Amino acid sequence: EPEVTQxxxxxxxxxxxxxxxxxxxxxxxxxxxxxxxxLGQKVEFLVSFYNNEISEKSEIFDDxxxxxxxxxxxxxxxxxxxxxxxxxxxxxxSSGQGGTEAFFGQGxxxxxx
Amino acid sequence: xxxxxQSPQSMFIQEGEDVxxxxxxxxxxxxxxxxxxxxxxxxxxxxxxxxxxxLTSNGRLTAQFGITRKDSFLNISAxxxxxxxxxxxxxxxxxxxxxxxxxxxxxxxxxx
Numbered sequence: 001e002p003e004v005t006q007x008x009x010x011x012x013x014x015x016x017x018x019x020x021x022x023x024x025x026x027x028x029x030x031x032x033x034x035x036x037x038x039l040g041q042k043v044e045f046l047v048s049f050y051n052n053e054i055s056e057k058s059e060i061f062d063d064x065x066x067x068x069x070x071x072x073x074x075x076x077x078x079x080x081x082x083x084x085x086x087x088x089x090x091x092x093x094s095s096g097q098g099g100t101e102a103f104f105g106q107g108x109x110x111x112x113x
Numbered sequence: 114x115x116x117x118x119q120s121p122q123s124m125f126i127q128e129g130e131d132v133x134x135x136x137x138x139x140x141x142x143x144x145x146x147x148x149x150x151x152x153x154x155x156x157x158x159x160x161x162x163x164x165x166x167x168l169t170s171n172g173r174l175t176a177q178f179g180i181t182r183k184d185s186f187l188n189i190s191a192x193x194x195x196x197x198x199x200x201x202x203x204x205x206x207x208x209x210x211x212x213x214x215x216x217x218x219x220x221x222x223x224x225x
Contacts, residue, residue: 004155031210043156043201045212056212091155095210101146102213104155 002026004105006092012111013082021077021108023092032075033093033102034067036060043091049075082112119202119216126192127224134219135186136202144205145178145185146213151198156215159200160187163209189221197223 005024013019025032034046047057049067066078075094079086089109095102119136126132136145144163148156160171162178162185169176175188185204189196202216 033212035213042217043203043213043215045214048210048212050210058212093213101158101161101209104157107153107155109153 002103004092004094004103006090006105006108008108009106010109010111012113015084015112016081019079019082019110021079021090021092021110023075023077023094023105024073025075025092025094026096026103027073029094029096029103031055031095031102032067032069033095034077035091035093035104036088037091037107038088046077046090079110082110084112086110087112117202117204117214117216119219121219122217123220123222125222125224128192128194130192132189132192132196132221133186134200134202135184136204136216137184138204139183140206141182142204142206142214143182143211144209145176146203146205147174147176147185147187148201148203148215149198150201150218156201156203192221192223194223197221 007022032049035043037043045058047061048055064080068076089107091107092105093102117138147159150156160176165182166180167178173190199218199220201218203213205211
């Protein structure tokens, strides 16, 4: 069964450092998303990406965040200067043309120290 | 903001019991989704609902899209130990590629 894969599974970084979270969406999907989940809380939307551009972003997705699809398979989330409050699980998701349901990856646990 | 109010927050039940949880919103949703999340994993879609009034089953799970499009419930019949986890309701206001808005989750515990 096709799946969304995310790497790394766990990343520890020092405050102020840049991190890049990587995702390989399902191969024929066209819509890509990042969500985050602070420990013990609900899953929150960050950004959606379609046709090589951001289609929507939340208020969480400020200038410190950026997304990129550098090639035909990867979808990345970059946080330029991490803060302690960026510590969370980050989930990538993708969905296909015509409105198939979004599939989520296993997540990357980001710990900022 | 777009809030989904999910209840209960947590449930403690005996194995074999039926479970019911629900979600309400002040806004209309075009799609209602129910996900399960196990510890350290991503949300896994259980049931998707696309039409007001729709009742859909997936094994022991049954979910309904409320007629007002502002609520949904999920029932689990004859619970088993592997049902333990967090269940999230979620919705989409636009098309199926729209962002997903999640509720705060219902944590299900099953007593031996």
